Amino acid sequence: MLVPAMPNDSHSWANFISQIQSANNTAELDSIEHAVFGRKNGAMTLAMQALKNLKDEKRKSQAKELNTQKVTISTALEERRSELVRPSEDVLVTQDALDVTLNLPHTKSGHLHLVHEFIAQVEEVFGRMGFDVHYGPEIETEDLNFTQLNIPEDHPARDTQDTFWIKEKGKEKHVLRTHTSPVQIRYMRSHTPPFSAIFPGKVYRKDADATHSPMFHQFEGLMIGKDISVANLKAVLITGLRELIGRDVEFRFRTGFFPFTEPSLEMDMMWQGDLEDSREGKWLEMGGCGMVHPNVLRNCNIDPEQWQGFAFGFGIERPLMIKHQIPDLRAFFQGDLRFLEQF
Numbered sequence: 001m002l003v004p005a006m007p008n009d010s011h012s013w014a015n016f017i018s019q020i021q022s023a024n025n026t027a028e029l030d031s032i033e034h035a036v037f038g039r040k041n042g043a044m045t046l047a048m049q050a051l052k053n054l055k056d057e058k059r060k061s062q063a064k065e066l067n068t069q070k071v072t073i074s075t076a077l078e079e080r081r082s083e084l085v086r087p088s089e090d091v092l093v094t095q096d097a098l099d100v101t102l103n104l105p106h107t108k109s110g111h112l113h114l115v116h117e118f119i120a121q122v123e124e125v126f127g128r129m130g131f132d133v134h135y136g137p138e139i140e141t142e143d144l145n146f147t148q149l150n151i152p153e154d155h156p157a158r159d160t161q162d163t164f165w166i167k168e169k170g171k172e173k174h175v176l177r178t179h180t181s182p183v184q185i186r187y188m189r190s191h192t193p194p195f196s197a198i199f200p201g202k203v204y205r206k207d208a209d210a211t212h213s214p215m216f217h218q219f220e221g222l223m224i225g226k227d228i229s230v231a232n233l234k235a236v237l238i239t240g241l242r243e244l245i246g247r248d249v250e251f252r253f254r255t256g257f258f259p260f261t262e263p264s265l266e267m268d269m270m271w272q273g274d275l276e277d278s279r280e281g282k283w284l285e286m287g288g289c290g291m292v293h294p295n296v297l298r299n300c301n302i303d304p305e306q307w308q309g310f311a312f313g314f315g316i317e318r319p320l321m322i323k324h325q326i327p328d329l330r331a332f333f334q335g336d337l338r339f340l341e342q343f
């Protein structure tokens with residue numbers, strides 16, 4: 001290595017720079033640094049010490065020159081050191097590479113639960129037909145769950161056998177809502193007709209076996225306007241349910257009874273898919289519907305002479321069980337990933 005004993009012009013300092021730039025490792029850099037800045041015999045150290053022997057003007061200009069060289073050499077050392085310490089691209093590629101195409105075991109993405117996926121579809125399909133979406137509370141007053149819906153005092157649904165009651169002394173009686181119908185009342189009281197809306201959500205009944213769960217889901221629909229008839233009801237329901245369940249599904253309407261509709265209808269569907277043999281070709285009950293009872297409209301300060309409309313209410317798990325051939329309703333709520341990941 002070429003190290004001038006005591007450089008005193010810029011040419012010699014330039015020698016250090018070129019040595020620094022061509023150093024192959026940090027040990028070489030260390031020895032150059034020592035040759036320049038070493039405390040005892042470093043070229044820069046000696047040159048600084050020699051300043052005191054110079055006369056004023058010369059001393060000043062030499063000091064300035066040395067300082068410039070000091071900065072230049074220090075910078076060159078730093079730069080070359082960081083170049084030597086930084087791993088080369090080859091090393092990075094072979095040793096430190098992150099394979100972003102690797103399928104790691106924990107990167108599986110999830111999806112909506114079957115029930116919520118269906119609710120999202122209901123909201124989307126009826127939304128396209130102009131229906132608003134509204135949610136009510138799951139803890140509901142006895143008044144809204146039953147009385148305002150024209151359900152008589154002695155109706156079996158009011159029995160403790162069928163309904164979860166929440167009783168607190170001195171407070172209005174509450175229930176875990178047994179259906180989504182009370183949301184009709186809430187919606188009609190807070191909106192001015194004409195309107196149409198759907199109300200999806202959880203409902204609760206004292207029932208538990210393979211086809212009944214104490215908690216399940218329903219979606220309710222409501223349309224109120226000036227000239228709404230059963231024909232509109234049928235058109236909206238058939239269009240919506242075909243979109244949700246299948247284009248070639250057949251439906252039929254039967255007369256039924258619900259205290260909050262007059263007339264009341266039941267809607268059945270004929271499922272042609274791969275059902276168990278015993279059910280193949282059978283009519284399956286889907287839900288209830290009808291023209292909103294004048295008493296219910298009056299309970300919401302809507303004049304039945306001016307406004308009329310229809311309502312409907314459907315279970316959500318039932319069509320899913322048929323569509324996916326799920327024999328036990330409880331599978332929906334057990335949270336078993338082996339079940340959920342199939343869909």
Ligand code: DAH
Nearest residue numbers: 179181288289290311312313
């Ligand atoms: N609430 C009824 C039930 O849970 C279903 C129902 C029937 C809702 C007729 C309606 C309707 O809106 O018009 O059994």
